[in-house]
Amino acid sequence: MTEVEGVEVPTEHYIDGHRVASADTFEVRSPIDWADWKLADVARGGAAEVDAAVAAARRAFPAWAALGPGGRHAALSRLADAIDAAVPRLAAVECVDNGSIHEAMEQRVLPRAANNVRFFADYAAERLAEPPRTLHGGERNRVRHDPAGVVAVSTPWNAPFMLATWRVGPALAAGNTVVLKPPEWAPLTCSLLGDLADEAGLPPGVLNVVHGTGAEAGAPLTGHPGVDRVAFTGSPATAHVVYRDAAAQLTPVSFELGGKSPFIVFEDADLDAAVRTAAYQFDNSGQVCLAGTRLLVQRSILDEFLERLRAAADEIAVGDPREAGTTYGPLIHPVALGRVTGHVARAREQGARLVFGGESLGGLYYAPTLFTDIPADAEILQREVFGPVLTLQAFADEAEAVALANGTDYGLAATIYTGDAARADRVSGAVVAGTVWVNCFYVRDLETPFGGARDSGIGREGGHHSFDFYCDVKTVCERTALYAGEGGTP
Numbered sequence: 001m002t003e004v005e006g007v008e009v010p011t012e013h014y015i016d017g018h019r020v021a022s023a024d025t026f027e028v029r030s031p032i033d034w035a036d037w038k039l040a041d042v043a044r045g046g047a048a049e050v051d052a053a054v055a056a057a058r059r060a061f062p063a064w065a066a067l068g069p070g071g072r073h074a075a076l077s078r079l080a081d082a083i084d085a086a087v088p089r090l091a092a093v094e095c096v097d098n099g100s101i102h103e104a105m106e107q108r109v110l111p112r113a114a115n116n117v118r119f120f121a122d123y124a125a126e127r128l129a130e131p132p133r134t135l136h137g138g139e140r141n142r143v144r145h146d147p148a149g150v151v152a153v154s155t156p157w158n159a160p161f162m163l164a165t166w167r168v169g170p171a172l173a174a175g176n177t178v179v180l181k182p183p184e185w186a187p188l189t190c191s192l193l194g195d196l197a198d199e200a201g202l203p204p205g206v207l208n209v210v211h212g213t214g215a216e217a218g219a220p221l222t223g224h225p226g227v228d229r230v231a232f233t234g235s236p237a238t239a240h241v242v243y244r245d246a247a248a249q250l251t252p253v254s255f256e257l258g259g260k261s262p263f264i265v266f267e268d269a270d271l272d273a274a275v276r277t278a279a280y281q282f283d284n285s286g287q288v289c290l291a292g293t294r295l296l297v298q299r300s301i302l303d304e305f306l307e308r309l310r311a312a313a314d315e316i317a318v319g320d321p322r323e324a325g326t327t328y329g330p331l332i333h334p335v336a337l338g339r340v341t342g343h344v345a346r347a348r349e350q351g352a353r354l355v356f357g358g359e360s361l362g363g364l365y366y367a368p369t370l371f372t373d374i375p376a377d378a379e380i381l382q383r384e385v386f387g388p389v390l391t392l393q394a395f396a397d398e399a400e401a402v403a404l405a406n407g408t409d410y411g412l413a414a415t416i417y418t419g420d421a422a423r424a425d426r427v428s429g430a431v432v433a434g435t436v437w438v439n440c441f442y443v444r445d446l447e448t449p450f451g452g453a454r455d456s457g458i459g460r461e462g463g464h465h466s467f468d469f470y471c472d473v474k475t476v477c478e479r480t481a482l483y484a485g486e487g488g489t490p
Contacts, residue, residue, distance in 0.1 A: 002040040004188060005092040011042045013049055013211055014194030016056035017204025022049060026184060026213065031099040031330040031364045032320060039097060042187055045212035047220040050179070053208040054226040057150040057177035060205030065147045065175040069124035076121035076173055079200035083114040083165070086196060090161055090189050098157055098186035099329040099364070100284055101321045109162050112444075116165040117172075119446045120466065124173040128467060140478045145471035147175030148252075149228030152221045154214075154242075156233045157183035157332055158287045160190050167231040167254075168193075170466035172206065176229070179208045181218050185333050187211050214238065225249050229470060233257075233289075235384075236455045254459040254469050256289065256452060258384045259412030262405035262431065263292030266398075267300045269417035270439070275305060277415070277441045278390075279312035282368045285328045286388035287336075290435070290442065292415040294381065296404050299394040306372070306392065310356060313368045318361055330364035331387060337364050340387035347371050347380040355392070382408055398423060402430045411453030415441050434460070 001010050012019040025041040043049075064072065083090075090113075091106035100109070130143045151171040155164040160183050171178050182190030190209060197207040210217050222230045223245030230246045232239060233256045246253050263281065265274045281291045297305045321329030331337045337360065344358050357369030372392040374381055380391055395401040405414060411432040417439055418424050428436040434452045437443065444450070449460035459469060 004039055005096055007089045007093050007192075009040065009093060009188050010191050010195060011040050011211075013043050013045055013053070014191070014197075014207075014209040015049065015053045016059075016208065017198060019194075020049065020052070022046075022211075026211075028097070028185075028187065030096045031332050032096055032322070034330075034334065034364055037096075040188065042184075042191070043211050045210045045217040047216075049210050049212070050217060050220040050224060053179045053210045054150055054221070054224050056205035056208055057179055058226055060203055061147070061149055061177045064172075064177055064203060064206050067175070069128050069173065069175070072173060072175065073121050073125040075200060075202050076117055076169070079197060079202065080114040080118035080121070082196045082200045083117065084111070086192070087111060087114075090192060093192065094161060094186070094189045095321050097188045098160065098332055099321055100159070101326060101329060103324070104284075109159055113162040113165040116162070116169040116446065120170040120173040123447075123463065124170075124467065127464075135477075138479065138481055140480050142476045142478070144474040144476060145174065145467050146474055148470060148472050149176060150226055151176045151178050151229040151231060151470060152181070152224065152227045153178055154181045154218055154222065154230075154232045154234065155183060155190060156289075157186040158284060158289070160186050161193065163233060164190050164193060166461070167233075168207065170461065171229070171231070171470045172202075174467050174470040176470055177206050177208075179210060179221060179227070181210055181212070181221055184211070184213050218242075219245055222246055222251075223248060227251055229254070231461075231469075252469065254451075254461060255457045256412075256450075257455060257457045258289045258386070259291075259410040259452060259456045260294060260382065260384050260408045261290065261292045261410070261413040261415070261433070262294045262296050263415045264401050264405060264417065264427065264431075265295070265297045265301070265305060266401070266416075266418040266420070266423065267298040268419035269301075270419065271301065271305065271308065273439065274417040275308040275312055277417070278305075278309055279316070280441065281390055282313070282316060282388045283328060285331050285366065286390075287332060287386050290413045292413070292441070293385065293390050294404075294408075295390055295392045296395055296401055297392065298401070299396055302392075302394045306355070309370070309392075313356055313370070316368050318365050318367065328388065331366055332364070334364065336387065337366065340366055340385060340389060343380060343383070343385045343387070344369060344389060347374070347378060350378045350380070351375050352378055352380055352391075357388070384410070398427060402427060405431045409455040412456035413437070413452075
């Protein structure tokens with residue numbers, strides 16, 4: 001146990017309803033002041049802890065599954081209520097653990113975690129049972145959503161608690177038990193999720209939390225023969241390893257793997273709104289998988305757009321994320337800073353023109369950065385930087401905009417600004433993306449599918465799509481005429 005911003009945070013694993021230590025630990029430091037601010041020493045789990053957690057989840061599964069959606073609803077509603085009550089504590093911890101803006105965590109991001117749990121609990125209880133269909137021969141077809149078993153969830157560090165609940169919520173609502181592996185760079189709020197589950201009265205073993213590195217704890221978990229589903233958010237490179245490990249057991253996977261999303265602005269767009277949203281792509285130091293980091297602007301408005309964007313960037317305040325008025329805080333880790341500085345250096349070497357930024361501001365803080373006049377084959381147009389770095393390209397017409405938008409291996413999201421509804425429909429259909437926003441950004445409906453194409457992921461989650469993954473979907477075909485009381489003989 002350690003104290004972070006006045007909050008007592010457990011640093012051990014949470015397995016079978018108990019806190020469990022490991023022989024070794026790993027160090028967690030705050031990106032706000034990496035050199036001088038150590039937050040905690042966290043239990044460093046491995047195969048033994050994973051085995052124990054999976055075994056606990058397997059033991060708890062039959063009773064949890066047998067409750068049915070309605071029976072699980074009460075416990076999950078209590079968990080959602082507990083998360084709501086804990087938001088101020090969670091925001092204080094997550095702000096210093098991963099460098100996110102405190103106000104954003106408290107007012108917008110962490111309340112979504114409770115909504116994730118509550119929505120999927122309600123959905124399972126109210127809508128999961130489909131009405132039977134009677135066939136022409138008199139048979140009746142029913143569709144069952146039976147829980148799959150034990151689900152491994154690996155969550156990223158940029159919004160660890162909220163994104164954990166995006167997977168944990170539907171997995172538990174479907175009747176599965178869960179082993180959660182928090183990110184080693186920001187594990188503390190996910191550790192608190194174990195306490196909140198206990199407070200809500202979830203039976204021991206239903207939710208387990210195993211800390212550790214990806215190699216030491218993540219790999220044994222995602223390749224474990226006792227795991228029935230793997231839900232992973234991270235990079236394509238890591239996903240190749242996770243996919244290989246899961247494939248050895250033929251374990252179904254759900255992957256969200258980041259993007260290099262286009263942000264398309266046509267000449268008939270509301271330019272004020274487009275620029276304001278474009279500047280928002282620097283949010284969280286650019287450490288947002290959905291960010292539209294490739295700005296594609298119609299040539300006729302390019303100069304005006306660039307002038308306005310430069311002015312908007314001048315208003316960005318980079319600093320301590322706990323302070324009011326800060327726009328975004330630090331990068332998460334020295335490795336992340338090295339990745340950003342490397343991308344920027346190579347972009348300049350490859351001939352891209354730096355419009356503004358391109359420099360460290362000390363510590364893990366990095367200036368908002370924009371490149372233009374970029375060679376078509378430059379790395380900066382193809383690879384996800386995951387930092388406050390945008391590119392700007394001009395296009396002549398709709399066809400060129402679509403070609404540029406689809407010119408990467410990714411396909412997570414796209415943003416389109418236009419005043420023409422017919423064009424919006426054509427372009428949203430033509431771009432390769434799991435989510436397309438038109439004249440808006442970052443709006444989520446939990447009932448709609450979410451996921452990516454190409455290297456941005458495998459599968460869709462949200463609404464019934466989540467239950468299609470976290471359940472074994474089964475068809476039961478009955479000849480009801482043979483049943484007593486339905487025209488047959490007992």
